[in-house]
Amino acid sequence: MGRAPCCDKANVKKGPWSPEEDAKLKSYIEQHGTGGNWIALPQKIGLKRCGKSCRLRWLNYLRPNIKHGGFSEEEDNIICRLYVSIGSRWSIIAAQLPGRTDNDIKNYWNTRLKKKLLGKQRKEQQAQIRRVNNPQKQDVKKETENSVVASEAITQVPYWCAAYSSVPVPVTNASFQHSGLNNQTSLRNMMVNKLEGVIFSNDNQQQQHQPYINACEVPSPPDQIFSTTMNMVNHVAVVSDESNSGTYQPSNIFQGFEELPIEFCELVCMNPQQMDRSMKGRFNYGMESMDMSNGGSTNTTSTESTSWGDMSSLVYSPLVSEYEGWQQGIIPQVDVVAFEECKYFGMQMQ
DNA sequence: AATTTGTGCAACCGCGCGCAC
């Protein structure tokens, strides 16, 4: 037996709301409130609408102080950062933007921000490819002096990164020297396994993460997942450095994305659930941390028990504190994760 | 000018959660 419908579908009106209906609903709620029962509300008012429909109309349109359209750069910034951090938790994101509804933000993301992000990322990617293909046009010396992404570092790009990433991954000598993981294959395996939230020690067990890889809509061989993650590690380390020197500014909503392969950004934009699975340990402090007390040989939580749905209560407060901390210019929590991750991989923060 | 295609957005749908009984 299916679930009982919330209202008599045959006798409720659907589709756009008329001004009269809006007026009825608005004046009633302004005078009497919702009464804590949306289902009963339409009968009280004499509206032939489903209670859920009334709730939606009120929350997304009739409620006072609602803003529509005209998203500012700062709002874009907040939405992008929160989306990357927590995924499609529109209600949580909306809670950080006064006057905005989750529906509005969701629509805005799907129709504009997503494309803006991808467009920007593709541009950066093409520019970088051009630079790599035409090195004589660049001031190579300056580049070498000022950045860890130097020619020396590029020569250290592991073969598995170079094979799948269109842009060389900036892996420094120091990273590998301190990692204790000079064996590229073992490092690669560990990174791929970490993405699945499981650490395995042999190839047979490693097969278990194959479903995740298959589930990726874009071609994402394990090698590519690893290379993109290496980019993230390096990016976050840079962000950390800015934080520590007290100059951190959340100035660029696309910060970090320009270093990533297009497929990665597409995965972020088109398939947040996959991102949730793969990146939740990175962006949500304390959620999915490995239990390293036993040498990292087991994970403390199963994939199921750490699904997004189970974590909502955990997500919120760290998220808010991260956001508040970020607003105040103090170190965002992502840096804590970066630090833990660098520690885990035996790398030094840049 | 007519038609097709793309875009933005309001609204709907179904599911999971929490609470009351």
Added chain:
DNA sequence: CGTGCGCGCGGTTGCACAAAT
């Protein structure tokens, strides 16, 4: 403890309008 119900959320749909052909 199990069940039913309402709420809230996120994904999806469908329509109106704009832009392109």
